[in-house]
Amino acid sequence: MLDLSLDLILMLVAAAFAAGFVDAIAGGGGLITVPALMLAGLPPAQALATNKVQGVFGAGTAALSYARRGLVDLRQQTGPAAIAFAAAVVGALMVTRIPTQTLRYGLPVVLIGIALFFALKPGLDDSDRARRITPALFAATAVPVVGFYDGLLGPGAGSFYMLGFVMLAGYGVLRATAHTKLLNFASNLGGLLAFALIGKPLWLLGGAMALAQIAGAMLGARLAMRIGARVIKPLLVLTSTALALRLIWQML
Template identity: 65%
Template sequence: MLELAPYLVALLVLAAFIAGFVDAIAGGGGLITVPALLLAGVDPVTALATNKLQGTFGSGTATLAYARAGLVDLSSQGPGIAVALVFGAAGAVLAHLVPVEGLRIAMPVILVAVALFFAFKPGLTDADRVQRLRPATFTALIVPPIALYDGLFGPGTGSFFMLGFVMLAGYGVTKATAHTKALNFASNLGSLAVFAFAGAILIKTGLLMALAQTAGAALGARMAMNRGARLIKPLLVVTSSAMAARLLWQVLG
């Protein structure tokens, strides 16, 4: 037996497919699936946990697609993936212990700044840029706080990783997207492990959503690789702005 009415599950599956497509290109898939779960009557903690389950499949699928295309070397990304996994789990633990109201107020401002950067910064193409941080330094300084934030709160994680890879690692836009999904997958997996331990997941509904998320992510990654920065940049601006609007709406009630 499904945990929810069949028609609700069908709508959630559709939402997961769309979210997987968008998330594989620019991040922000949770902007679609979390509100959908809440509208289906799921309590907030279970909605976040179920979203992590289905979202992990989507980010994993996108990561494999980018890796097969040679855009990300998973072996060389091993340290970053391990760090993101640990800090994603740590953030999920903190989510049960600390209030996140301050983040709800600060994040819209940061996300708008990210959107403006990608909208108006000249020269953001698929060509690599100047590397400001070596990979080891990037892993030590940039990955932990973003992965911790992902487990603790979540919205905008992909945008923050993208910004770091473009500005500090010197990656082109498509390459940055590929590496973002690898780290996002790891932080999702770490936080999912914590939520699974707490038992707050709709397993059957989440797995059905995961199948749809996987299909959407595969399609999204393929389109991102075919069209590159021409597709990724505008979609990243839209998703960052939409996440900021949603968070502001929550703060203002």
């Protein structure tokens, strides 16, 4: 952090605020902070590690904001959160052992599919629907798969959680967002534990960005709870599409 100018630090703090706001509503905050950290001169591994430091606080703040409004029961979700945490730790530790390039090629297609689903499927609002699987089965299948992916690669994990909660658990868009933020927090925390060992995050910079993340997440969660699906769906479509385009650009 000492090597960064004040202008760069302020730019990164502003990026963290914007990321916290967007992430609390639809996910995808890393689209803002990771490129900003790399533009500031951090190597990719250190940028990802530092991003996890500040991202944990944003996701945690959003999860608590939703919980205070009764949109997620923290006690009932302790088990799924613990599964997401453990799966993310395993995923992060397997980064050097699993070839991830094939997954990267398929990700843009999946993300664009998710964007089209939320953009075009009629009747998607804040109302709950009939669930297709039990909460226990959801926690035993969808949660560890997405948590493992979040630790292994990360991009789009929030969109995958959202899709699972809407399609399988039968949650309305706002309630799905609330539960997604809790699992995002858990898997981010698991990823941070592993990245702290291999990525050498800049803790002071991550802490400064975390304060901005908290402020942005509080504002974003408040807006989402006030407007609901009308703001969540368009922003989710936008972030999923932007992430897909960024991944395509990186491959090219």
